[in-house]
Amino acid sequence: MANIISDETIEYVGILAKLELSDEEKEAAKRDMGRMLDYIDKLGELDTAGVEPMSHIFPVQNVFREDVVTGTDCREAILKNAPRQKDGMFVVPKTFD
């Protein structure tokens, strides 16, 4: 069963993925995602009833350690990577009016 990806779905995924696609990219994304999902649908052939989803291959639970400060002050070096900075802080667009 072929997956048909609607314009609405692509719009919605664009919102989730925080991506702004051109019309051309949207058409390509619809086609690519449809094909990928057709391919992924192959998993439906397998009976997985009663199989626990395996997120981690080892039985690792929460791993705790003492919260010890080890890093040094590297604010200047960190800020050097900022697209915009001012007075030792990141500059961001206005978040509300």
Place this chain on the structure above:
Amino acid sequence: MNILNMTAVSLAAAIKNKEVTVMDATKAVLKQIEKTESTYNCYVTVDKDGALKQAQEIQGKIDSGELTGPLAGVPVAIKDNMCTEGLLTTCSSKMLGNFVPTYSSQAVINLQRAGAVIIGKTNMDEFAMGSTTETSAFGVTKNPWNQEHVPGGSSGGSAAAVAAEECYYALGSDTGGSIRQPASFCGVVGMKPTYGSVSRYGLIAYASSLDQIGPLCKDVTDCATIMEVITSHDQKDSTSVQREDTDFTSALVDDVKGMKIGIPRDYFGEGLDSEVKEAVLKAAEVLREKGATLEEFDLSLADYAIPAYYTIAAAEASSNLERFDGIKYGYRTESYKGLHNMYKKSRSEGFGAEVKRRIMLGSFVLSSGYYDAYYLKALRVKALIKNAFDEAFAKYDVILGPVAPTTAPKLGESLSDPIKMYLGDIYTISVNLAGLPGMSVPCGIDSKGLPIGLQLIGDCFKEKNIIRAAYTYEKARGAFGRKEEN
């Protein structure tokens, strides 16, 4: 003496014996880079001044007896998705085109403690998403065996740099075959360790449950030696495993008597190039002659590994790559209207097509209404695949097969059809889903003159079985290299 064609371990021994200096080796590599880099483009960044400075410091520490390890003084290249303090780390993406980390990844620190000279950062598929190194924002890398062909990917720059003698060994990362496949395409040795063996701290995440750092190098002895250095338990990586059995070089034994090797029939079916098949089966025969027993078996589920992998990897990628928002580091768009528009424009302009494709797919399979049907289904299939390997390893010490269905494709042939490209990962991907160690060892050259890789897979924490089999095979095979070198 041509010092460029020495292995890492033999170079370090020569340095220790004062036959070669660290500076000689570093300058030789830099000279080679000057000569061939404009053709191959293995590196995103070559740190010439830094390397010369390190060479001097490390020589001092060797002379004073502070550094005595088997890799001291050897120049290494690092895949550009591992953070290196003060050295540009781009993930071959416009998104991180100007990113200079304030810390180094643990694997790199482990190498530095062992006296490695870091030459530079190697090209890769953008954010490690790809199988050819063609999705890099900084140009394609060419296969040193034939410039019309890809080096494989995503650690294509690392594999090509080793093959082109632009370094003595390199680190790569393997999420679905990204060390083993380029190693195979470039005729070098590559190993993906058991998940959790090498710290992922400082490795820019693609799919965290599958990513693992490992070596690309000239032979199995180098591989085992590098593995000993980079494997460590790290509190900074919550998936890091405490291991006792990391004396990998103790497995460099030329003997496989009594070793049980399983050959999965599913890895030799339709789609496998006949020359690759022949070379891999010939390698199996070599191991049989050396005393191993071979048995064919059905691994099953091979066809389901790729769809399960792309679902899980895309889901994790969509989550991991949320951090690239144009605020604290990385690319920010020139003009925008408000915060959300800035996020969207920065990400849309900063990421390439393949990265966006996987982020979109990942966002979809994690979205409400599809999460169970796609993401959880894939995790259930992952459990079945792990079970299939558990059953196989109850019978066999090592599983043997090809690394990839073909030798290196030509440049420009792969990206037009993503699913076809994904199918090239069919023999490597299950290993990541099951967390297993796997190695690629050169086992032949096809009629086009391109190298063929043999894949050896072990049970979790059983790298030593693979190393022993690989070492035994390598001894029987003899020297391997590009024609003009032999």
